[in-house]
Amino acid sequence: MRLTSVILGLAAFAGASPSKILEARQSVGDGPFGPAGFQTHASLPRHTIYRPNNAAAAGAMPVFIWGNGACSGDGTSARNFLAQIASYGFLVVSQGVPGGGGSTTIDQMREAVTWAANGAGGAFNVDRTKIMTAGYSCGGTEAYAFIDDARVSSIGIYNSGMLGNYDQAKTIRKPVIIALGGPSDIAYPNGERDYNNIPASTPTWKGNLNRVGHGGTYGEANGGLYAKATYKWLQWQFKGDQSAGAYFVGNAALSDGWNNITSKSINVGGTTPGNPPPTTTNPPTTPPPSTNCAGLYGQCGGSGWSGPTCCSQGTCRASNQWYSQCL
Known part of the structure; x- marks a missing residue:
């Protein structure tokens, strides 16, 4: 069912434009397969592709497909965040080209999903069975469009939430990670409401980082805590890394500074989290x-x-x- 209402190897490849080296003030990722670089590729011309420098050692890479804030067509608007994820052994695809303008669409994200599911144009070693869509703010509404797409195995919602037809969250069956910026985040009520509507049987983790509001940590060095939670989620969900999964059941996330952490149906090596008591007030169904x-x-x-x-x-x-x- 389609949603009806929804909110960097640095080497170039055949058919690709040269990879762009990030400026010194920008992060290139500190993961074991990094640094990372970004490029475009003829087989997916409307997107930006981030890959780790040591992609050969990473093996077949799961694919993380990203929608930008404001549905922006700039594929490098969240480059610190995306480069960090790529440096941990994932192929990252962002909506839009480097420095691009205009707005992106759900159909454009669907192009990336189809591309990944069909083997990434034969140019990248990907695991076509492990695809996640995610996005920031408006980009999160693009990611939500794939809750019923069998090719997509997980969804990431960042400073975002459904903007209508809220009951659709009740149909989500694939694992979801939700990162919000606390009560000062304009999308806070939407994301909190979506979490409450997602079935108890659906593996879901939600954390707030109250200090960042709607801005997230995308521009922080190596993408900040949002990137850390994301690559650990991917390591756990797509690579079976139980030590990474422990981040979502132990005290590590709380110690890092996450607030109001809660989850449902999260089980890592037989361990389930001790969730804090629910808040006494529910977020409004619509913004006041x-x-x-x-x-x-x-x-x-x-x-x-x-x-x-x-x-x-x-x-x-x-x-x-x-x-x-x-x-």
């Missing part, structure tokens, strides 16, 4: 009406939106019919 203007990166419009429609910083720009954001 407001006469205030949204801040930078906040939502300012879209089908069914009843919150602010002006911006205290930036300009309200439509990413799709369901989501407009202050940029």
